[in-house]
Amino acid sequence: LIKWVIPGLVERTQHLISILTNFSAPLPVLERFCQLTADRLRITSASLHLEFIDPAAFLDKALAYRDLRARHNPHSSFVVNSVLVPGRIAQQRPLKEALEAHGMRFFPQLMKVKGGVYPYDDRDAALILDLTGGSVNPREVNRAPSYRGLHCEAGAWYMTVDQNGDAWTCRTAKRFADTADPDDAASLGNLANGTFALRTNGGPCGYDICPCTVPANRGIVRLTNKTPEDHNGF
Numbered sequence: 001l002i003k004w005v006i007p008g009l010v011e012r013t014q015h016l017i018s019i020l021t022n023f024s025a026p027l028p029v030l031e032r033f034c035q036l037t038a039d040r041l042r043i044t045s046a047s048l049h050l051e052f053i054d055p056a057a058f059l060d061k062a063l064a065y066r067d068l069r070a071r072h073n074p075h076s077s078f079v080v081n082s083v084l085v086p087g088r089i090a091q092q093r094p095l096k097e098a099l100e101a102h103g104m105r106f107f108p109q110l111m112k113v114k115g116g117v118y119p120y121d122d123r124d125a126a127l128i129l130d131l132t133g134g135s136v137n138p139r140e141v142n143r144a145p146s147y148r149g150l151h152c153e154a155g156a157w158y159m160t161v162d163q164n165g166d167a168w169t170c171r172t173a174k175r176f177a178d179t180a181d182p183d184d185a186a187s188l189g190n191l192a193n194g195t196f197a198l199r200t201n202g203g204p205c206g207y208d209i210c211p212c213t214v215p216a217n218r219g220i221v222r223l224t225n226k227t228p229e230d231h232n233g234f
C-alpha cells in the first residue's frame, strides 16, 4: 500500500483518499502514509479490535496519529469503528469516553454473521443499548440496516473492488452474486482486463442488509425516516 498504491493514487490521479484500516501499522508507517497523502487525505476509519490490542495502547496510538494528521493532513478527519463483539462490549465504554474526551469520534457497529446480525443475548443487548443510547442514526451507529427498495447509487457512484480487480456494485451485491458469472447483474467487470464499466444510474436496493456504513454515510443511499424495525430486528 505505502510502496505502490498510495504513490500511484497521488501521482497519477486527482482522487481524494479515505481509508479503512485495522490500525495495526506501526507509527513510522502511519507517518509515511500521512506524508504521502498530504492534502488528499479525508477520512481515516480505524477499526478497534480489543481482542488484539489493549485499550490504553489504542488510545495512545490514536493520539499519536492525530498529531501526525495535524502536521500533514489538517483537513482530514478520524473515526474509530468498533465492532460490538459479544462478551467484549462492556470494555468499550471507557475507551469510547476517553476517545470522545479527546475530540475523536467513536462509531459502534453490530457484528454481522452469515449475511445477518449476530443474535446477541439479553445482557449484551442491554450493553449495546447503553453504549449507543438506542440511536438508529446511521451516522452514529451501524445497525446493519435494510435499505431494500430505497434508491441507491451503488454501481454508479460507489463500488467495491477485490484483489483480482473484479468490481461489484456493493459489498452485499458481491456477497450474493454468482462470482463465476461475469454477466451477473452485480458485476461491473474487471479493472485489469478492460471489461470494467460503471453504471450511468443507480436503482432500488434489492437486499435485506447493508453492512457497510459508507453508502449511507456518503449519500449513496437516499435515506428516508427509517424505523427501528428496519434494522434487521435489532
Ligand code: SF4
Pocket (backbone or CB within 6 Å): 147, 148, 152, 153, 154, 169, 170, 171, 172, 173, 204, 205, 206, 207, 209, 210, 211, 215, 221
Ligand atoms: S443500499 Fe447498501 S446493500 Fe443496497 S444496493 Fe446500496 S450499497 Fe448495496
